[in-house]
Amino acid sequence: MLSRGVEAGMTVEASIVLPLFLFFFLNLGCAIEMIRLHGNLQLALWQIGSRMSVYGYALDSGEVPENNDGWWRDLVGTAVSATYVKGQVISSAGADYLNGSPLTNGAAGLQLWESEIFGPNDEIDIVVTYSVSPWSSLIRFSPFRMANRYYAHIWNGYRLSGEGEGGEVTQIVYVTENGSVYHMSTDCTHLLLSVREVPSDLIDYIRNQGGGRYQPCSRCASGSPPSTVYITSQGDRYHHNRGCSGLRRTVTSVTIEQAQQAGLGPCSRCGG
Incomplete structure (x- = not known):
C-alpha cells in the first residue's frame, strides 16, 4: 500500500x-x-x-x-x-x-x-x-x-563644407597636422612626399633639396642604423622604418578663413 x-x-x-x-x-x-x-x-x-x-x-x-x-x-x-x-x-x-x-x-x-x-x-x-x-x-x-x-x-547630392547659407562657396585649402602654411592644391610637393631608400653608410654625404644634411628621426632612428634608411627630398631626417609617421602626411581640408584664423600663411610653392 x-x-x-x-x-x-x-x-x-x-x-x-x-x-x-x-x-x-x-x-x-x-x-x-x-x-x-x-x-x-x-x-x-x-x-x-x-x-x-x-x-x-x-x-x-x-x-x-x-x-x-x-x-x-x-x-x-x-x-x-x-x-x-x-x-x-x-x-x-x-x-x-x-x-x-x-x-x-x-x-x-x-x-x-x-x-x-x-x-x-x-x-x-x-x-x-x-x-x-x-x-x-x-x-x-x-x-x-x-x-x-x-x-x-535620398541620394541627390550634399552641401560642400565650404558652402555658406547664401549659396556662396568659400575657398577650400589644405593643411597638415603640424604645418605652418596652407596649400591651394593637394598636388603641392610639400604634401606629396617622395620617399626613397638609400644606404645608411652614405647618409652623411647626401643632402636634401635645400642643401642641408639629414639627421636621425627622433621617432624611429634609435640605435644602430640598418643597412638602408629612408629619406625625402624635402625633409631633413632619415628614418629606419618605412612606416614611420614622420614619412606620412595627415592632410585636412578647411576653409581659407579657418586657416588664416589659425595663423597659417600661404604656401610659397602652390601659389597660395
Missing part, C-alpha cells in the same frame, strides 16, 4: 508540473518568434529603403539610372505609394512567413499610415506598424502593437 501511495503522489505532481512547463515554453517560443518577426521586417525595410534612397533622385531629375532593374519605372508608375512599399516589404520578408508568424491577420496586418515617403525635404520615412498576438488561446496575453522604421535622405 505504501508503494502504491508513492506512485500515485508522483503522478499527481507530474500532472501539475507538466502543464506549467508547457505553458512556459509556449510563451517563450511565441516571444522568440515575435523578436524574429521584428528583425525580419527591419531587414525588409532596410532593403527597400536603401534602394529607394539610391533611385529616388530620378523622380526629381527625370534621369533613368543605369542597372535599375525596373525600379525606376515602378517608382514613377506607382508614385511611390504606401501600397507599393507595403507590397515590396511583404515580397522581401515573404508572404508565407508573415502569414504563419505571430503577426495578427498575417501580411494584411501591416500598416504604413505613419509613413512619409519623399517628403518636402527629400526624406524617406517608412514606418510599419502592426499587431502581434499569440498562436493559441492557451498563451495568456493580449495582442499588442509593434513598429519598425526606416529613415534616410
Whole structure:
C-alpha cells in the first residue's frame, strides 16, 4: 500500500508540473518568434529603403539610372505609394512567413499610415506598424502593437563644407597636422612626399633639396642604423622604418578663413 501511495503522489505532481512547463515554453517560443518577426521586417525595410534612397533622385531629375532593374519605372508608375512599399516589404520578408508568424491577420496586418515617403525635404520615412498576438488561446496575453522604421535622405547630392547659407562657396585649402602654411592644391610637393631608400653608410654625404644634411628621426632612428634608411627630398631626417609617421602626411581640408584664423600663411610653392 505504501508503494502504491508513492506512485500515485508522483503522478499527481507530474500532472501539475507538466502543464506549467508547457505553458512556459509556449510563451517563450511565441516571444522568440515575435523578436524574429521584428528583425525580419527591419531587414525588409532596410532593403527597400536603401534602394529607394539610391533611385529616388530620378523622380526629381527625370534621369533613368543605369542597372535599375525596373525600379525606376515602378517608382514613377506607382508614385511611390504606401501600397507599393507595403507590397515590396511583404515580397522581401515573404508572404508565407508573415502569414504563419505571430503577426495578427498575417501580411494584411501591416500598416504604413505613419509613413512619409519623399517628403518636402527629400526624406524617406517608412514606418510599419502592426499587431502581434499569440498562436493559441492557451498563451495568456493580449495582442499588442509593434513598429519598425526606416529613415534616410535620398541620394541627390550634399552641401560642400565650404558652402555658406547664401549659396556662396568659400575657398577650400589644405593643411597638415603640424604645418605652418596652407596649400591651394593637394598636388603641392610639400604634401606629396617622395620617399626613397638609400644606404645608411652614405647618409652623411647626401643632402636634401635645400642643401642641408639629414639627421636621425627622433621617432624611429634609435640605435644602430640598418643597412638602408629612408629619406625625402624635402625633409631633413632619415628614418629606419618605412612606416614611420614622420614619412606620412595627415592632410585636412578647411576653409581659407579657418586657416588664416589659425595663423597659417600661404604656401610659397602652390601659389597660395
